[in-house]
Amino acid sequence: MFISLFKGYSQTEEDYRLIVGVTKFTSLDIRHEQFANMLSERVLDVLNQQNRFLVIDLDGTARKEVINKAQENYKSTNWIEANKSINAEYTLAGVLTSVKFIRLNAGKGYKATITYTIKIINTESGEIIQNGTATLSSNESEIKLTPETALESAIKTTIPELSNYFTSSFPIKLNLVRIEKEKNEKAISVLLDGGSKVGVQENLVFECYYVDNSLGKPLPRIIGKIKISKILSEDFSEAKVSTDGKEIYSNFKEEKKIICKNIEK
Structure with a gap:
Protein backbone atom coordinates (compact mmCIF):
# COMPACT_ATOMS: atom_id res chain seq x y z
CA MET A 1 0.00 0.00 0.00
CA PHE A 2 1.35 3.44 -0.96
CA ILE A 3 1.70 6.05 1.76
CA SER A 4 2.05 9.78 1.10
CA LEU A 5 4.44 11.60 3.41
CA PHE A 6 3.01 15.11 3.55
CA LYS A 7 5.45 16.41 6.11
CA GLY A 8 9.07 16.74 5.07
CA TYR A 9 11.82 16.12 7.56
CA SER A 10 13.71 19.12 8.86
CA GLN A 11 16.96 19.58 7.00
CA THR A 12 19.76 22.05 7.61
CA GLU A 13 19.34 25.14 5.43
CA GLU A 14 22.41 25.45 3.24
CA ASP A 15 23.11 27.10 -0.08
CA TYR A 16 23.20 24.20 -2.54
CA ARG A 17 23.18 26.28 -5.74
CA LEU A 18 25.78 25.70 -8.44
CA ILE A 19 28.99 27.55 -7.64
CA VAL A 20 30.12 29.55 -10.66
CA GLY A 21 33.44 31.38 -10.78
CA VAL A 22 33.44 34.39 -13.10
CA THR A 23 36.00 36.84 -14.32
CA LYS A 24 35.70 40.17 -16.08
CA PHE A 25 35.54 39.76 -19.82
CA THR A 26 38.41 40.72 -22.05
CA SER A 27 38.52 42.04 -25.60
CA LEU A 28 40.38 40.97 -28.72
CA ASP A 29 40.99 44.68 -29.28
CA ILE A 30 42.75 46.28 -26.31
CA ARG A 31 41.08 49.60 -27.16
CA HIS A 32 37.72 48.09 -26.21
CA GLU A 33 38.62 46.81 -22.73
CA GLN A 34 36.24 49.27 -21.05
CA PHE A 35 33.40 47.93 -23.19
CA ALA A 36 34.32 44.36 -22.21
CA ASN A 37 33.97 45.37 -18.55
CA MET A 38 30.55 46.84 -19.27
CA LEU A 39 29.52 43.62 -21.02
CA SER A 40 30.67 41.41 -18.13
CA GLU A 41 28.56 43.40 -15.68
CA ARG A 42 25.43 42.89 -17.79
CA VAL A 43 26.11 39.17 -18.20
CA LEU A 44 26.51 38.81 -14.43
CA ASP A 45 23.21 40.62 -13.91
CA VAL A 46 21.48 37.96 -16.05
CA LEU A 47 23.30 35.16 -14.21
CA ASN A 48 22.27 36.46 -10.79
CA GLN A 49 18.66 37.09 -11.79
CA GLN A 50 18.15 33.36 -12.36
CA ASN A 51 18.83 32.70 -8.64
CA ARG A 52 20.30 29.29 -9.52
CA PHE A 53 23.94 30.16 -8.95
CA LEU A 54 26.28 31.11 -6.15
CA VAL A 55 28.59 33.48 -8.01
CA ILE A 56 32.16 33.99 -6.84
CA ASP A 57 34.66 36.47 -8.23
CA LEU A 58 37.90 34.97 -9.43
CA ASP A 59 41.05 36.87 -8.58
CA GLY A 60 44.80 36.43 -8.47
CA THR A 61 46.32 33.47 -10.33
CA ALA A 62 42.97 31.88 -11.13
CA ARG A 63 41.65 35.04 -12.75
CA LYS A 64 44.84 35.58 -14.76
CA GLU A 65 44.76 32.02 -16.10
CA VAL A 66 41.12 32.21 -17.16
CA ILE A 67 41.57 35.59 -18.85
CA ASN A 68 44.66 34.47 -20.76
CA LYS A 69 43.16 31.21 -21.97
CA ALA A 70 39.83 32.80 -22.84
CA GLN A 71 41.48 35.47 -24.97
CA GLU A 72 44.14 33.35 -26.65
CA ASN A 73 42.01 30.28 -27.35
CA TYR A 74 38.43 31.48 -27.45
CA LYS A 75 37.62 29.17 -30.39
CA SER A 76 39.03 25.97 -28.87
CA THR A 77 37.01 23.26 -27.13
CA ASN A 78 39.23 22.74 -24.07
CA TRP A 79 41.01 25.89 -23.03
CA ILE A 80 41.41 25.67 -19.27
CA GLU A 81 43.42 23.12 -17.34
CA ALA A 82 42.00 21.67 -14.14
CA ASN A 83 42.79 24.42 -11.63
CA LYS A 84 42.26 23.52 -8.01
CA SER A 85 42.76 27.14 -6.95
CA ILE A 86 39.42 27.99 -8.55
CA ASN A 87 36.93 27.16 -5.82
CA ALA A 88 33.98 26.69 -8.17
CA GLU A 89 32.18 23.85 -9.90
CA TYR A 90 31.99 25.81 -13.13
CA THR A 91 33.96 28.68 -14.60
CA LEU A 92 32.48 31.38 -16.83
CA ALA A 93 34.53 33.72 -18.99
CA GLY A 94 33.97 35.62 -22.17
CA VAL A 95 35.61 37.56 -24.96
CA LEU A 96 34.33 40.66 -26.68
CA THR A 97 35.14 39.80 -30.29
CA SER A 98 33.68 42.81 -32.09
CA VAL A 99 32.13 46.18 -31.28
CA LYS A 100 31.33 48.89 -33.83
CA PHE A 101 29.79 52.34 -33.63
CA ILE A 102 27.97 54.24 -36.35
CA ARG A 103 27.45 58.00 -36.09
CA LEU A 104 23.99 59.12 -37.15
CA ASN A 105 21.81 62.24 -37.19
CA ALA A 106 24.62 64.50 -38.39
CA GLY A 107 26.93 63.24 -35.68
CA LYS A 108 24.44 63.79 -32.86
CA GLY A 109 23.67 60.12 -32.25
CA TYR A 110 25.25 56.66 -32.19
CA LYS A 111 24.23 53.15 -33.00
CA ALA A 112 26.27 50.14 -31.85
CA THR A 113 26.70 46.49 -32.81
CA ILE A 114 28.40 43.89 -30.64
CA THR A 115 29.48 40.26 -30.87
CA TYR A 116 30.85 38.26 -27.94
CA THR A 117 31.67 34.67 -27.06
CA ILE A 118 31.00 32.98 -23.69
CA LYS A 119 32.25 29.63 -22.47
CA ILE A 120 31.21 27.52 -19.48
CA ILE A 121 33.78 25.03 -18.22
CA ASN A 122 33.60 22.19 -15.75
CA THR A 123 36.41 23.45 -13.52
CA GLU A 124 37.62 20.04 -12.36
CA SER A 125 37.85 18.41 -15.79
CA GLY A 126 38.61 21.50 -17.83
CA GLU A 127 36.04 20.44 -20.43
CA ILE A 128 33.48 22.71 -22.02
CA ILE A 129 30.06 21.57 -20.79
CA GLN A 130 27.14 20.66 -23.04
CA ASN A 131 26.02 23.76 -24.97
CA GLY A 132 28.80 25.52 -23.09
CA THR A 133 29.94 27.80 -25.90
CA ALA A 134 27.80 30.60 -27.26
CA THR A 135 28.48 33.44 -29.65
CA LEU A 136 25.91 36.19 -29.38
CA SER A 137 25.41 39.17 -31.67
CA SER A 138 23.19 42.20 -31.24
CA ASN A 139 20.23 42.82 -33.50
CA GLU A 140 18.32 46.02 -34.12
CA SER A 141 19.28 48.46 -31.35
CA GLU A 142 18.27 52.05 -30.63
CA ILE A 143 20.03 55.28 -31.56
CA LYS A 144 21.55 56.88 -28.47
CA LEU A 145 23.38 60.10 -27.62
CA THR A 146 26.68 58.49 -26.57
CA PRO A 147 28.69 55.41 -27.61
CA GLU A 148 28.29 53.96 -24.11
CA THR A 149 24.49 54.19 -24.09
CA ALA A 150 24.38 52.89 -27.67
CA LEU A 151 26.40 49.85 -26.55
CA GLU A 152 24.05 49.32 -23.61
CA SER A 153 21.17 49.22 -26.10
CA ALA A 154 23.02 46.71 -28.29
CA ILE A 155 23.81 44.44 -25.33
CA LYS A 156 20.17 44.58 -24.24
CA THR A 157 19.08 42.98 -27.52
CA THR A 158 21.16 39.87 -26.67
CA ILE A 159 19.69 39.37 -23.18
CA PRO A 160 16.80 36.99 -24.09
CA GLU A 161 19.17 34.65 -25.94
CA LEU A 162 21.72 34.93 -23.13
CA SER A 163 19.13 34.04 -20.50
CA ASN A 164 18.02 30.98 -22.49
CA TYR A 165 21.66 29.98 -22.89
CA PHE A 166 22.21 29.96 -19.13
CA THR A 167 18.96 28.05 -18.53
CA SER A 168 19.77 25.31 -21.05
CA SER A 169 23.54 25.01 -20.57
CA PHE A 170 24.15 24.72 -16.83
CA PRO A 171 23.23 21.55 -14.97
CA ILE A 172 20.29 22.00 -12.59
Whole structure:
Protein backbone atom coordinates (compact mmCIF):
# COMPACT_ATOMS: atom_id res chain seq x y z
CA MET A 1 0.00 0.00 0.00
CA PHE A 2 1.35 3.44 -0.96
CA ILE A 3 1.70 6.05 1.76
CA SER A 4 2.05 9.78 1.10
CA LEU A 5 4.44 11.60 3.41
CA PHE A 6 3.01 15.11 3.55
CA LYS A 7 5.45 16.41 6.11
CA GLY A 8 9.07 16.74 5.07
CA TYR A 9 11.82 16.12 7.56
CA SER A 10 13.71 19.12 8.86
CA GLN A 11 16.96 19.58 7.00
CA THR A 12 19.76 22.05 7.61
CA GLU A 13 19.34 25.14 5.43
CA GLU A 14 22.41 25.45 3.24
CA ASP A 15 23.11 27.10 -0.08
CA TYR A 16 23.20 24.20 -2.54
CA ARG A 17 23.18 26.28 -5.74
CA LEU A 18 25.78 25.70 -8.44
CA ILE A 19 28.99 27.55 -7.64
CA VAL A 20 30.12 29.55 -10.66
CA GLY A 21 33.44 31.38 -10.78
CA VAL A 22 33.44 34.39 -13.10
CA THR A 23 36.00 36.84 -14.32
CA LYS A 24 35.70 40.17 -16.08
CA PHE A 25 35.54 39.76 -19.82
CA THR A 26 38.41 40.72 -22.05
CA SER A 27 38.52 42.04 -25.60
CA LEU A 28 40.38 40.97 -28.72
CA ASP A 29 40.99 44.68 -29.28
CA ILE A 30 42.75 46.28 -26.31
CA ARG A 31 41.08 49.60 -27.16
CA HIS A 32 37.72 48.09 -26.21
CA GLU A 33 38.62 46.81 -22.73
CA GLN A 34 36.24 49.27 -21.05
CA PHE A 35 33.40 47.93 -23.19
CA ALA A 36 34.32 44.36 -22.21
CA ASN A 37 33.97 45.37 -18.55
CA MET A 38 30.55 46.84 -19.27
CA LEU A 39 29.52 43.62 -21.02
CA SER A 40 30.67 41.41 -18.13
CA GLU A 41 28.56 43.40 -15.68
CA ARG A 42 25.43 42.89 -17.79
CA VAL A 43 26.11 39.17 -18.20
CA LEU A 44 26.51 38.81 -14.43
CA ASP A 45 23.21 40.62 -13.91
CA VAL A 46 21.48 37.96 -16.05
CA LEU A 47 23.30 35.16 -14.21
CA ASN A 48 22.27 36.46 -10.79
CA GLN A 49 18.66 37.09 -11.79
CA GLN A 50 18.15 33.36 -12.36
CA ASN A 51 18.83 32.70 -8.64
CA ARG A 52 20.30 29.29 -9.52
CA PHE A 53 23.94 30.16 -8.95
CA LEU A 54 26.28 31.11 -6.15
CA VAL A 55 28.59 33.48 -8.01
CA ILE A 56 32.16 33.99 -6.84
CA ASP A 57 34.66 36.47 -8.23
CA LEU A 58 37.90 34.97 -9.43
CA ASP A 59 41.05 36.87 -8.58
CA GLY A 60 44.80 36.43 -8.47
CA THR A 61 46.32 33.47 -10.33
CA ALA A 62 42.97 31.88 -11.13
CA ARG A 63 41.65 35.04 -12.75
CA LYS A 64 44.84 35.58 -14.76
CA GLU A 65 44.76 32.02 -16.10
CA VAL A 66 41.12 32.21 -17.16
CA ILE A 67 41.57 35.59 -18.85
CA ASN A 68 44.66 34.47 -20.76
CA LYS A 69 43.16 31.21 -21.97
CA ALA A 70 39.83 32.80 -22.84
CA GLN A 71 41.48 35.47 -24.97
CA GLU A 72 44.14 33.35 -26.65
CA ASN A 73 42.01 30.28 -27.35
CA TYR A 74 38.43 31.48 -27.45
CA LYS A 75 37.62 29.17 -30.39
CA SER A 76 39.03 25.97 -28.87
CA THR A 77 37.01 23.26 -27.13
CA ASN A 78 39.23 22.74 -24.07
CA TRP A 79 41.01 25.89 -23.03
CA ILE A 80 41.41 25.67 -19.27
CA GLU A 81 43.42 23.12 -17.34
CA ALA A 82 42.00 21.67 -14.14
CA ASN A 83 42.79 24.42 -11.63
CA LYS A 84 42.26 23.52 -8.01
CA SER A 85 42.76 27.14 -6.95
CA ILE A 86 39.42 27.99 -8.55
CA ASN A 87 36.93 27.16 -5.82
CA ALA A 88 33.98 26.69 -8.17
CA GLU A 89 32.18 23.85 -9.90
CA TYR A 90 31.99 25.81 -13.13
CA THR A 91 33.96 28.68 -14.60
CA LEU A 92 32.48 31.38 -16.83
CA ALA A 93 34.53 33.72 -18.99
CA GLY A 94 33.97 35.62 -22.17
CA VAL A 95 35.61 37.56 -24.96
CA LEU A 96 34.33 40.66 -26.68
CA THR A 97 35.14 39.80 -30.29
CA SER A 98 33.68 42.81 -32.09
CA VAL A 99 32.13 46.18 -31.28
CA LYS A 100 31.33 48.89 -33.83
CA PHE A 101 29.79 52.34 -33.63
CA ILE A 102 27.97 54.24 -36.35
CA ARG A 103 27.45 58.00 -36.09
CA LEU A 104 23.99 59.12 -37.15
CA ASN A 105 21.81 62.24 -37.19
CA ALA A 106 24.62 64.50 -38.39
CA GLY A 107 26.93 63.24 -35.68
CA LYS A 108 24.44 63.79 -32.86
CA GLY A 109 23.67 60.12 -32.25
CA TYR A 110 25.25 56.66 -32.19
CA LYS A 111 24.23 53.15 -33.00
CA ALA A 112 26.27 50.14 -31.85
CA THR A 113 26.70 46.49 -32.81
CA ILE A 114 28.40 43.89 -30.64
CA THR A 115 29.48 40.26 -30.87
CA TYR A 116 30.85 38.26 -27.94
CA THR A 117 31.67 34.67 -27.06
CA ILE A 118 31.00 32.98 -23.69
CA LYS A 119 32.25 29.63 -22.47
CA ILE A 120 31.21 27.52 -19.48
CA ILE A 121 33.78 25.03 -18.22
CA ASN A 122 33.60 22.19 -15.75
CA THR A 123 36.41 23.45 -13.52
CA GLU A 124 37.62 20.04 -12.36
CA SER A 125 37.85 18.41 -15.79
CA GLY A 126 38.61 21.50 -17.83
CA GLU A 127 36.04 20.44 -20.43
CA ILE A 128 33.48 22.71 -22.02
CA ILE A 129 30.06 21.57 -20.79
CA GLN A 130 27.14 20.66 -23.04
CA ASN A 131 26.02 23.76 -24.97
CA GLY A 132 28.80 25.52 -23.09
CA THR A 133 29.94 27.80 -25.90
CA ALA A 134 27.80 30.60 -27.26
CA THR A 135 28.48 33.44 -29.65
CA LEU A 136 25.91 36.19 -29.38
CA SER A 137 25.41 39.17 -31.67
CA SER A 138 23.19 42.20 -31.24
CA ASN A 139 20.23 42.82 -33.50
CA GLU A 140 18.32 46.02 -34.12
CA SER A 141 19.28 48.46 -31.35
CA GLU A 142 18.27 52.05 -30.63
CA ILE A 143 20.03 55.28 -31.56
CA LYS A 144 21.55 56.88 -28.47
CA LEU A 145 23.38 60.10 -27.62
CA THR A 146 26.68 58.49 -26.57
CA PRO A 147 28.69 55.41 -27.61
CA GLU A 148 28.29 53.96 -24.11
CA THR A 149 24.49 54.19 -24.09
CA ALA A 150 24.38 52.89 -27.67
CA LEU A 151 26.40 49.85 -26.55
CA GLU A 152 24.05 49.32 -23.61
CA SER A 153 21.17 49.22 -26.10
CA ALA A 154 23.02 46.71 -28.29
CA ILE A 155 23.81 44.44 -25.33
CA LYS A 156 20.17 44.58 -24.24
CA THR A 157 19.08 42.98 -27.52
CA THR A 158 21.16 39.87 -26.67
CA ILE A 159 19.69 39.37 -23.18
CA PRO A 160 16.80 36.99 -24.09
CA GLU A 161 19.17 34.65 -25.94
CA LEU A 162 21.72 34.93 -23.13
CA SER A 163 19.13 34.04 -20.50
CA ASN A 164 18.02 30.98 -22.49
CA TYR A 165 21.66 29.98 -22.89
CA PHE A 166 22.21 29.96 -19.13
CA THR A 167 18.96 28.05 -18.53
CA SER A 168 19.77 25.31 -21.05
CA SER A 169 23.54 25.01 -20.57
CA PHE A 170 24.15 24.72 -16.83
CA PRO A 171 23.23 21.55 -14.97
CA ILE A 172 20.29 22.00 -12.59
CA LYS A 173 20.81 21.44 -8.88
CA LEU A 174 17.74 21.09 -6.66
CA ASN A 175 16.83 20.12 -3.12
CA LEU A 176 14.75 17.02 -2.36
CA VAL A 177 12.11 18.50 -0.05
CA ARG A 178 9.62 15.69 0.46
CA ILE A 179 8.99 12.03 -0.22
CA GLU A 180 5.62 11.92 -1.93
CA LYS A 181 5.10 8.14 -2.01
CA GLU A 182 6.85 5.22 -0.36
CA LYS A 183 6.34 1.50 0.03
CA ASN A 184 8.03 -0.68 2.63
CA GLU A 185 10.46 2.16 3.51
CA LYS A 186 11.40 2.59 -0.13
CA ALA A 187 10.92 5.96 -1.83
CA ILE A 188 8.71 5.72 -4.93
CA SER A 189 8.32 9.40 -5.84
CA VAL A 190 9.76 12.63 -4.47
CA LEU A 191 9.19 16.38 -4.57
CA LEU A 192 11.93 18.80 -5.71
CA ASP A 193 12.08 22.54 -5.08
CA GLY A 194 12.50 23.59 -8.71
CA GLY A 195 10.22 23.75 -11.71
CA SER A 196 9.82 25.46 -15.05
CA LYS A 197 11.45 28.69 -13.82
CA VAL A 198 14.87 27.01 -13.65
CA GLY A 199 14.48 24.92 -16.78
CA VAL A 200 13.31 21.60 -15.33
CA GLN A 201 11.73 19.38 -17.99
CA GLU A 202 9.99 16.04 -17.91
CA ASN A 203 12.25 12.97 -18.27
CA LEU A 204 15.37 14.75 -17.02
CA VAL A 205 17.46 12.34 -14.92
CA PHE A 206 18.97 13.52 -11.64
CA GLU A 207 21.59 11.97 -9.41
CA CYS A 208 20.81 12.22 -5.68
CA TYR A 209 23.52 12.65 -3.05
CA TYR A 210 24.29 14.06 0.36
CA VAL A 211 27.54 15.68 1.46
CA ASP A 212 29.58 13.76 4.04
CA ASN A 213 31.62 16.21 6.14
CA SER A 214 32.94 13.62 8.62
CA LEU A 215 36.40 13.56 7.02
CA GLY A 216 37.03 17.27 7.42
CA LYS A 217 36.39 17.95 3.75
CA PRO A 218 33.08 17.66 1.86
CA LEU A 219 32.61 14.28 0.16
CA PRO A 220 29.51 13.74 -2.01
CA ARG A 221 27.83 10.36 -1.36
CA ILE A 222 25.67 9.20 -4.29
CA ILE A 223 22.52 7.45 -3.04
CA GLY A 224 20.33 7.00 -6.11
CA LYS A 225 18.76 8.37 -9.28
CA ILE A 226 15.39 9.93 -10.06
CA LYS A 227 13.55 10.96 -13.26
CA ILE A 228 11.26 13.97 -13.59
CA SER A 229 7.68 12.80 -14.08
CA LYS A 230 5.71 16.04 -13.75
CA ILE A 231 6.32 19.80 -13.64
CA LEU A 232 3.99 21.01 -10.90
CA SER A 233 4.69 24.75 -11.13
CA GLU A 234 7.47 27.29 -11.65
CA ASP A 235 8.94 26.23 -8.31
CA PHE A 236 8.24 22.51 -7.85
CA SER A 237 8.58 19.23 -9.74
CA GLU A 238 7.76 15.60 -9.01
CA ALA A 239 10.13 12.76 -9.85
CA LYS A 240 9.94 8.98 -9.83
CA VAL A 241 12.75 7.12 -8.12
CA SER A 242 14.73 5.07 -10.65
CA THR A 243 17.28 3.37 -8.39
CA ASP A 244 18.03 2.88 -4.69
CA GLY A 245 14.70 3.97 -3.27
CA LYS A 246 15.57 2.50 0.13
CA GLU A 247 18.78 4.56 0.29
CA ILE A 248 16.94 7.75 -0.59
CA TYR A 249 14.21 7.01 1.96
CA SER A 250 16.55 6.13 4.83
CA ASN A 251 18.87 9.10 4.30
CA PHE A 252 15.99 11.52 4.05
CA LYS A 253 14.47 10.07 7.22
CA GLU A 254 17.82 10.59 8.95
CA GLU A 255 17.39 14.28 8.10
CA LYS A 256 20.33 14.42 5.73
CA LYS A 257 20.17 17.16 3.14
CA ILE A 258 19.65 15.40 -0.18
CA ILE A 259 20.72 17.31 -3.26
CA CYS A 260 19.69 16.34 -6.78
CA LYS A 261 21.76 17.33 -9.81
CA ASN A 262 20.79 16.50 -13.36
CA ILE A 263 23.22 14.26 -15.19
CA GLU A 264 25.06 15.97 -18.02
CA LYS A 265 24.64 14.28 -21.39
